[in-house]
Amino acid sequence: MTLQPLPLLVCLLILAACDGMDHQPRYDDYEESSLFSDGKALQHPPEGTVSRSAPAQTAALQTRPPMDRALLERGKERYDIFCVPCHDPAGYGHGRIPSRGFPTPPSFHSERLRNVDPRYIVDVISDGYGVMYSYAGRVPPRDRWAIAAYVKALQLSQDAPERLLSAEDRQKLAEAQP
Numbered sequence: 819m820t821l822q823p824l825p826l827l828v829c830l831l832i833l834a835a836c837d838g839m840d841h842q843p844r845y846d847d848y849e850e851s852s853l854f855s856d857g858k859a860l861q862h863p864p865e866g867t868v869s870r871s872a873p874a875q876t877a878a879l880q881t882r883p884p885m886d887r888a889l890l891e892r893g894k895e896r897y898d899i900f901c902v903p904c905h906d907p908a909g910y911g912h913g914r915i916p917s918r919g920f921p922t923p924p925s926f927h928s929e930r931l932r933n934v935d936p937r938y939i940v941d942v943i944s945d946g947y948g949v950m951y952s953y954a955g956r957v958p959p960r961d962r963w964a965i966a967a968y969v970k971a972l973q974l975s976q977d978a979p980e981r982l983l984s985a986e987d988r989q990k991l992a993e994a995q996p
């Protein structure tokens with residue numbers, strides 16, 4: 819069998835292209851570059867640039883989603899990922915990271931934090947607070963509301979008024995009290 823020159827050439831070209839794509843010259847974000855007068859590879863967007871996602875993000879931050887079970891479940895899942903390492907599963911601030919030297923966060927069950935609006939928790943997640951850094955890059959706006967709802971649920975779980983308990987739980991409480 820004789821090899822046809824054209825298919826062979828096409829194959830060689832494809833292979834050559836693959837190799838070239840593997841080793842393209844590029845800049846990393848904070849590298850120096852002689853291309854621009856300020857000597858930086860990473861340039862500011864031109865003045866007046868509007869992010870296409872910014873209006874949707876702002877709207878999602880301003881609108882508190884309706885509280886339902888799905889939101890709380892999402893909040894618990896995200897809280898377990900992003901907040902438990904410091905704030906611990908119940909929100910007392912005894913997470914793994916503070917136990918290794920990071921400043922200890924305040925308990926969510928203090929009088930002051932029990933009374934904050936969920937929006938305040940959304941703002942702390944968005945902007946950070948003191949030594950706690952912002953989670954804006956990792957937690958999208960709707961998830962911030964979900965986490966805030968879950969933190970409010972955690973607070974209620976540790977400080978529920980007796981009238982909210984089921985008859986069965988009230989009975990258990992009465993039995994437990996000496």
Ligand code: HEC
Binds near residue numbers: 900923938969
């Ligand atoms: C790396 C550890 C760490 C993680 C992770 C973390 N926090 Fe914090 N958080 C802190 C510390 C420390 C403080 C206290 C900061 C200070 O007072 O300087 C704090 C404070 C707070 C406060 C109280 C602000 C106030 O008014 O006192 C809230 C609310 C809060 N965090 C929510 C969250 C939520 C929600 C998450 C998850 C999205 C989260 N934090 C993740 C460490 C953390």
